[in-house]
Amino acid sequence: MNYKAYVRSEETSFSLRLDYILATLPVIIWAVIRFGFSAFMVLTLSVASALVTDFVCRSVKERRIIKPSLYAAFCGIMFSFMLYEEVSYIFVIFGGALTAVFVNVFGGEGKSIVFAPVAVRVLFYGFFDGFLPVPADLPYESLILKRIPAQSVFECSLGAVEGSFGTISAVALVFGAIYLLLRKNVDFTVSAAYLITAAVLFFVFPCIQGSNLESMTYELLTSGVIFVAVFLLNDYSLLQYKTAHKIVIGVICGALTYAFRLLGFDHQAVYVAYLTSVLFCFVIIKIASAGKGKYEK
Amino acid sequence: MLRIKGGIRPDEHKYTRNTFIGDIPSPDTVKVFAYSDDISVSVGDDVKIGTALTVNNRAHSPVSGSVEAIENGYVVIRNNSFNETDECCLPFSIKLSEAKYSHIVSFIQTKAILHNGEFFDNRLRLAKEGRAKVLIINCGETAPFECTSYRIFAEHLNEILFGAKIIMKALGIAKAAVALETYRRDHIKALKSVVNKQKFFKILTHTPKYPASDPSVLRKCFFDRFGKASGFKYEEIFVVSAIEAYEVFKAFRTGMPQINSVITVDGTAVHNPKVLRVPLGVSADYILNFCEAENINTVIAGNTLKGVDVNINDILKKDTVSLLAFEEELSLGRSEATECIGCGKCSKACPVGIDPIELLKRNKYSEKCISCGVCTYICPSKYDFSYIYPEKEVSCEL
Helix, strand or coil, rough: CCCEEECCCCCCHHHHHHHHHHHHHHHHHHHHHHHHHHHHHHHHHHHHHHHHHHHHHHHHHCCCCCCCCCHHHHHHHHHCCCCCCCCCHHHHHHHHHHHHHHHCCCCCCCCCCCHHHHHHHHHHHHHHHCCCCCCCHHHHHHCCCCCCCCCCCHHHHCCCCCCCCCCCCCHHHHHHHHHHHCCCCCCHHHHHHHHHHHHHHHHHCCCCCCHHHHHHHHHCCCCCHHHHHHHHHHHHHCCCCCCCHHHHHHHHHHHHHHHHCCCCCCCCHHHHHHHHHHHHHHHHHHHHHHHCCCCCC | EECCCCCCCCCCCCCCCCCEEEEECCCEEEEEEECCCEECCCCCEEEEEECCCCCCCECCCCCCEEEEEEEECCEEEEEECCCCCCCCCCCCCCCHHHHCCHHHHHHHHCCCCCCCCCEEEHHHHHHHCCCCCCCEEEECCCCCCCCCHHHHHHHHHHHHHHHHHHHHHHCCCCCCCEEEEEEEEHHHHHHHHHHCCCCEEEEEEECCCCCCCCCHHHHHHHHHHHHHHHHHCHHHEEEEEEEHHHHHHHHHCCCCCCEEEEEEEEEECCCEEEEEEEECEEEEHHHHCCCCCCCCCEEEEECCCCCEEEECCCCCCCCEEEEECCCCCCCHHHHHHCCCCCCCCCHCCCCCCHHHHHHHCCCCCCCCCCCCCCCHHCCCCCCCCHHHHCCCCCCCCC
């Protein structure tokens, strides 16, 4: 006869996913305030498209009717956060659907969820940039030209600037991070390693003219760095790694972000850095763990 | 302070923490598990309190009376309520300073001290063979509901320390550490006042997370923190529970073998929860009635994270530390599990460093697993990880 446990904690996988969605609320609210109806439409279409596609994919896979999962809604939200105001709704619907397809094929429960929306975003803006206009007055455009942006630090923090729906407001993102911290459902090891690495590199080796502190501040506040730290680097697929591995992922992502900025990559830089570092580290960690004892951390 | 990796902080439910250990009268009949095939008494024999029931002294009578039956490894004794003590139960006669390992271990063997499924004399022998250099007296109790060790510590601290000294003498260990949770400030203060006079004890606190007081976890934490720096090996750390140290002292002082156990009786169905000194061979039903239990649906020997199902008529064995009765049905099934979301909480919470979800997916178990139940408790997808626990003989099994 074996020992057994008789009680469980009250937390469920549904409540965990819901926490992540609730953490996006400050960002959603700010996006709707800043961009109005277009933000609302993009978000709604992206989430609806992802949910419907997820429902179809999982029902076909399981050969029975399955309710769409909350993670599909989260994917839709993440994808919409990385889009700009002038995006065509057709691309939003198509992108949301493609995100859900990618997640079902390559991700899903127990695997990466945010990798798919980032990958779809990079693909879309990489291959269809003629059809997907990017706003002219992005603070990031000044950074590429090695100049301090015209917008103030306050405006960049608050999000009173041009940019994608979910990445412009560092303040709203931080509120979301605080909520996740209070709920104790997050491990910010990767994010902390990422931000610290990027901050140190931007401070010590600034890419733009101006004081080191000013340079570092603008680099961190623009083009999705905080967004990557709060949501993308907290993907469950990363939480399963050992602490040392998580720090390595964060450091590599931070270093790549800096490198791409230094080389003058466009607004996709931070997302390409994220995808590259996660894929690279995944492969390296798999190889490194191959020789170790099985089923031991 | 020792910090454990992983672990959880469940609701404590330690309602009996401030109740003194009480006694329960022996019933008319006791049914003592023999722990051996070599039963030395026959039906009709008269026995006294402390009389050995087996040739190898693995079981003793907790009452005086006569042997009524011998069935399925149990000796059934009718209690004559005379409370006569066996004359052979004599205290340890050699001065501790002159006692040797062989004297101590052979004395302990006759007293059948059992805890956590192992007889203490066997554990002592293994520790001696392993050349134990470090003794940790585990006075912590992080499992929900359980207050047995807590109460023994509160009421019998000096006895625990003396018992520890006996063990140290047997193993030739000069210093020992007393481990308990950081929040027990009164106990730490009481311990300091005693320990300051006796230089061979050191106080070691640990986080009050479950299962920090599990011997394997405590040993691992101690080794991780001090072992490498101090140069001793993992096998040289010997962890003794407060209950064992107390029983050793009792045996040496009174000569009585272990004929009763201190257990916590609690749960939602128990209206008068207590910590009781319960004689061997008593059924769960008798104990729960004494504690005014009603509307019982689930009975557990152990705690709600690491326990075994008990039938109301089952006889408790001597290493039972707590008996819980609940009005609600407490059971977990795999049927309520949803898809694993890969949150890694089970792996992060595991105190011994294994990956429970990987084991479960591959239908394997790990010998390192201590069956603490943390992974099952914390899993948001409601998996039941008991399928990966190694099969170990559980002495509460009936």
